[in-house]
Amino acid sequence: MNGDLRVVVVGSGRVGLRVTRLLDARGHDVVMVERNPDRVERVLDAYVATVIEGDATHPSVLEQVDLDRADVVATMTDTMGTNLSVALLAQRLAPDVRTVMRVVDGNIEEYEDYADALVFPERAGATAAINAVLGGDVRTVENLPGELEIIEMTVSEGAPVAGKTLQEVSLPRGSLVVSGAAGHAVAASDTRLEPGHGYLVAVENEVADEVTRLFRG
Numbered sequence: 001m002n003g004d005l006r007v008v009v010v011g012s013g014r015v016g017l018r019v020t021r022l023l024d025a026r027g028h029d030v031v032m033v034e035r036n037p038d039r040v041e042r043v044l045d046a047y048v049a050t051v052i053e054g055d056a057t058h059p060s061v062l063e064q065v066d067l068d069r070a071d072v073v074a075t076m077t078d079t080m081g082t083n084l085s086v087a088l089l090a091q092r093l094a095p096d097v098r099t100v101m102r103v104v105d106g107n108i109e110e111y112e113d114y115a116d117a118l119v120f121p122e123r124a125g126a127t128a129a130i131n132a133v134l135g136g137d138v139r140t141v142e143n144l145p146g147e148l149e150i151i152e153m154t155v156s157e158g159a160p161v162a163g164k165t166l167q168e169v170s171l172p173r174g175s176l177v178v179s180g181a182a183g184h185a186v187a188a189s190d191t192r193l194e195p196g197h198g199y200l201v202a203v204e205n206e207v208a209d210e211v212t213r214l215f216r217g
Contacts, residue, residue, distance in 0.1 A: 004028050008065045009049065010056040010086050011077030012039045015102060015121050017046075019076055024048040031065045057085040059093065067094035074100040087115040137216060141200060149208070152181050154198045159217035162195045169193070174204035175211045 005028045009020050012034040020043070023030050030049035033056040034040050040053045054061035056075070067073070067090065075086040080103070087101045101115035108118050137154035155162050161169045166177055167189040177187045181198030193199065193215075203211050 005071040008070050008073045010075040012043050016076035072098045076102045080104040153215040155193050156216045157195045160214045161193045165192050172207040172210050174207040176202045
């Protein structure tokens with residue numbers, strides 16, 4: 001999608017309001033649906049979205065946002081049943097609208113068929129927390145669906161892989177050096193793992209510790 005979007009955000013809790021603020025800051029047109037009168041007032045005071053007060057799981061309420069003009073419906077409440085109901089209802093009322101659903105319980109795979117995109121903000125928050133707690137030369141860049149992560153690792157002086165090319169090292173099955181930390185080019189067999197340099201590495205959870213030891217020594 002290009003250009004400014006008309007986005008319907010359902011739920012003005014911590015996640016929904018944050019999403020709305022970011023969309024508004026980037027120039028998109030946001031319509032929020034919120035059933036809590038106190039939260040409605042808060043959003044109105046923030047001047048970040050047009051607000052419709054009501055329960056978005058009711059067709060009569062969701063129809064008020066003029067779905068035919070909407071590009072995306074993002075349901076961001078902290079209640080899985082509400083998010084699922086809104087996503088299904090939006091698909092029924094406006095089949096061309098893109099649906100984004102917040103998954104609350106982490107069972108992303110279970111809901112893959114019920115929205116165009118799924119988000120699990122708690123995992124992103126946990127990743128940021130882990131990076132802050134651990135610090136140092138290992139940082140999770142991206143959580144992918146399933147158990148795969150993209151981690152930025154810096155090669156330490158004296159580490160087993162330091163100064164060697166990828167064809168000279170034996171990384172465990174379930175790991176792959178993707179590129180340098182800047183991401184300018186895909187790594188190849190002659191890519192040399194220079195001490196002090198960072199690299200993006202895709203790893204499955206069960207081999208993450210082993211790969212970390214190879215990069216850090």
